Amino acid sequence: xxxxxxxxxxxxxIETIERxxxxxSAHHIVKIVAVSKYSDTDAIEALYQIGQRAxxxxxxxxxxxxxxxxxxxxxxxxxxGNLQKNKINQLLESDPSLFQALDxxxxxxxxQQRLSGRNMTLDALLQxxxxxxxxxxxxxxxxxDDLYRQIAQECPNITLRGVMSIGAHSSDRQQxxxxxxxxxxxxxxxxxxxxxxxxxxxxxxxxxxxxxxVRLGSVLFPK
Ligand SMILES: *Cc1c(COP(=O)(O)O)cnc(C)c1O
Numbered sequence: 001x002x003x004x005x006x007x008x009x010x011x012x013x014i015e016t017i018e019r020x021x022x023x024x025s026a027h028h029i030v031k032i033v034a035v036s037k038y039s040d041t042d043a044i045e046a047l048y049q050i051g052q053r054a055x056x057x058x059x060x061x062x063x064x065x066x067x068x069x070x071x072x073x074x075x076x077x078x079x080x081g082n083l084q085k086n087k088i089n090q091l092l093e094s095d096p097s098l099f100q101a102l103d104x105x106x107x108x109x110x111x112q113q114r115l116s117g118r119n120m121t122l123d124a125l126l127q128x129x130x131x132x133x134x135x136x137x138x139x140x141x142x143x144x145d146d147l148y149r150q151i152a153q154e155c156p157n158i159t160l161r162g163v164m165s166i167g168a169h170s171s172d173r174q175q176x177x178x179x180x181x182x183x184x185x186x187x188x189x190x191x192x193x194x195x196x197x198x199x200x201x202x203x204x205x206x207x208x209x210x211x212x213x214v215r216l217g218s219v220l221f222p223k
Contacts, residue, residue, distance in 0.1 A: 001222060007050050013219060020207035030207055033078050033196075035217035037062065041069045043221055048073055056080040056100070056215055060087040064094045080164075080215060082137050085110050092118060099124040100164040100196055100215075103137045108151045108158060115157035123159045125196055126151070128186060131168035131179040138165065144186045162194030163187050164213075167202045176202055180209035 001009065014032075021028045035056045036044050044055055044066065053074065057063040058081025067077045076097045083091060083101060091099070092114060102108060102124040115122055126148050129138030139147055144163070152160050163186055168179035180197055187195040187210070198206025200219035207214065 003046070006046065009222065010047070010050055010052075010220065013216070016204055017207060017214065020204045023208055024210065028207075028210075029212060031213045032220075033080070033213060033215045034220045035080065035199075035215050036066065036221065037081075037217060039221040041066055044070060044075075045073070047220060048075065052220075054078060054097075058082075060090045060094075063096065064090060067094050078215075083107060088114050092120065092122070095120070097123065098161065098194075101125070101127045101137065102151070102158070102160075103127040103129075103139060105147060105150060105154075108155050112155035112157055115155075121157045121159055123161050125162050125164040125194060126160060128163050128165040128183050130165045130182040131170075131175070133169060135169070136166060141182050141186060145189055148186075148190055148192075160192070162190070162192035162196065164194075164196040166199065167197065167206065173205065177205060177209060180206050180211065184210040 017030055021030045033054045033056045034047055034052050037058045054076045056078040063077060063079055078098045078100055079091060079096045080100045088110060099122055127138035128144050129136045130141055132140060148160060151158060163183055165183040167176045170176055183197055184195060194213050195211050196213035197211040198214035200216055203214040
């Protein structure tokens with residue numbers, strides 16, 4: 001895709017987001033995180049050139065390498081993948097602007113220990129496994145509220161900003177919608193700031209269910 005065609009393609013996605021958010025409210029603002037996990041730094045730079053600033057990676061080593069290579073650009077990096085405890089130090093070295101996949105009290109405690117040792121803080125989202133799928137990380141809906149409050153209390157160096165969820169893995173729109181609605185209810189109860197849900201295949205629906213942060217990979221980086 002040449003530069004003009006690519007810009008038109010991205011404009012279409014932005015228009016889709018615009019229509020979906022206006023169905024919620026004129027005041028409903030949605031942030032786009034471009035998931036660059038399958039893309040190289042040239043593709044990231046091309047998207048930056050047409051206005052994108054927030055990018056997400058799901059492997060600590062990729063986050064480190066790409067953020068270092070693009071250090072001269074004013075980008076914001078999100079870590080959206082499962083974090084193993086032995087990678088915590090590496091993640092903190094790249095100082096991401098948001099860790100979207102905090103999924104257990106044990107990981108929160110391990111993070112807290114390293115954060116306080118480094119005298120730094122980390123913004124994070126609690127990942128919710130809203131459709132209770134074995135293949136997915138995240139906490140169950142009925143545990144989310146208590147766990148969120150416990151982490152907030154016991155981990156002063158973690159700043160919880162809200163919740164993240166991956167929509168139900170299903171071709172049934174109703175089922176995906178139910179999973180988004182379940183996550184949104186938790187977000188509402190917590191009166192949190194960020195509700196991160198919606199990927200390339202379901203971002204319109206996610207926004208209509210109240211998402212204010214979408215994580216878009218394949219649709220923003222067409223092959
Ligand atoms: C890969 C990934 C995305 C983006 O997926 P696409 O379907 O390519 O948009 C979003 N969120 C998470 C957690 C991911 O791992």
